[in-house]
Amino acid sequence: MALVLGFSLGMNDGRDTIEIDNYWIANFFASFLSAIIICFAFVAIGKLAAGYYGYNAVHEWNPITLLFTITLAFITYGYLIFFVPGCLSIQMDKHRRLGKFRYGPNVMDKAMINLLAVLGMIAVAFLALPFRERILGGNLFYLSLLVAMYAMLPIPKSNAGLSVMHASPKFFIFSILFVFFLCIGLFMFNTFAGVLVSAIGGVVFYFYIVSTGKLDK
Incomplete structure (x- = not known):
């Protein structure tokens, strides 16, 4: 590989x-x-x-x-x-x-x-x-x-x-959002602050999906 x-x-x-x-x-x-x-x-x-x-x-x-x-x-x-x-x-x-x-x-x-x-x-x-x-x-x-x-x-x-x-489907949604936002933030902002903001964005987006019921329990 x-x-x-x-x-x-x-x-x-x-x-x-x-x-x-x-x-x-x-x-x-x-x-x-x-x-x-x-x-x-x-x-x-x-x-x-x-x-x-x-x-x-x-x-x-x-x-x-x-x-x-x-x-x-x-x-x-x-x-x-x-x-x-x-x-x-x-x-x-x-x-x-x-x-x-x-x-x-x-x-x-x-x-x-x-x-x-x-x-x-x-x-x-x-x-x-x-x-x-x-x-x-x-x-x-x-x-x-x-x-x-x-x-x-x-x-x-x-x-x-x-x-x-x-x-866990919910844990998967949280994990993939967290990882993707973190990677994109690290690539684009090139600063720890940007990564932190991106990670927070991923967490907020996850809870939005769960709270609106768009993800089956």
């Missing part, structure tokens, strides 16, 4: 800067490196969250979506990047769950584990924000935001957003 993302991310700038010394080579290398870092961080954060809840986590993704990502990158010459980050599938860890008997994994636990992995991507974007003007820092910033937003889409088979929606 990291190789596909790196190729798609570096295709656009590689075409536009191919005649500017060897900048496109540096961009392609930075794209692959940033994709590897982001994919590793997404899975690592999810596994840490799973360990906290007493589970073992395995990252699942659909190979068909990677073919779609490559095809879309070729058709749009790298100007449009869409991918499905996948989700964390959990299994009970008997040694960590002594005294906490359950018949099987809790759906809300799986939702929280995947949501924490998504929020971890936003944390990576915060860390990369001061280095946004550099090649690697910019790629880390944009790719982490894309992973956070795309992961919240309730795409069948395997995606973090689908596990959250299965746990």
